[in-house]
């Protein structure tokens with residue numbers, strides 16, 4: 717069964733007529749993680765924002781986006797707002813952008829959870845504390861009292877993962893969530909994403925340009941180029957028997973970089989390989 721089914725997604729700029737995604741169709745199976753890969757500008761982020769219906773002004777979309785049996789494309793703005801967070805949750809590259817810089821992180825968490833569930837302040841604090849501890853964030857109370865700029869990128873991503881643990885959405889859409897982090901934080905945050913899936917049995921879309929991370933986290937891979945899906949297969953097939961020349965190019969580039977790294981570092985291996 718599919719958690720998400722995207723059919724004939726088209727995204728264009730209504731001011732210029734420029735089509736950024738021409739006709740994309742794919743599905744995400746229940747409990748499965750689909751990685752979206754492709755070069756810069758291939759349409760990965762637009763795909764994520766279109767599923768969330770959070771495209772910027774002037775950007776239009778058409779096509780069907782089924783979450784279970786609900787067609788998100790036909791919901792009113794208000795109905796869609798209720799789905800965001802509770803049913804589908806997005807985690808972005810820069811944690812600083814996800815939070816309001818003018819208030820403490822806890823205020824944002826309180827507002828979000830009170831709006832979706834109507835829980836009391838104490839209940840939200842208790843649930844968030846438990847979730848934060850489970851993603852190995854020490855001193856949850858101090859974190860909730862901190863402003864976003866006082867926390868590291870890795871900590872902010874963990875706070876988002878902790879929030880997702882409490883929200884228990886059907887699908888988590890993570891758009892390059894580890895790109896702005898150092899290698900050690902990347903490793904730890906990817907681990908937390910893997911555990912999130914296990915704990916709440918959600919499906920996941922994970923956008924990354926790092927094929928090492930994709931190999932560790934994804935069950936299936938969607939390859940995009942110039943706004944088109946050029947290949948979709950299991951992670952194993954994509955890495956060992958890609959059919960499309962562009963996918964083979966991506967995989968061989970990664971292999972060449974790894975070999976180069978090993979040559980210059982005298983046999984040291986990157987943590988992901």
Ligand SMILES: Nc1ncnc2c1ncn2[C@@H]1O[C@H](COP(=O)(O)OP(=O)(O)OP(=O)(O)O)[C@@H](O)[C@H]1O
Pocket residue numbers: 729736754755756757758759760761762763772775925
């Ligand atoms: N708000 C917008 N208005 C007009 N064009 C846009 C807008 N957002 C994105 N685009 C264009 O759509 C194309 C796809 O952009 P998108 O951000 O989805 O790429 P991406 O694959 O996520 O790239 P990256 O890896 O660099 O984040 C690009 O050509 C981009 O310039």
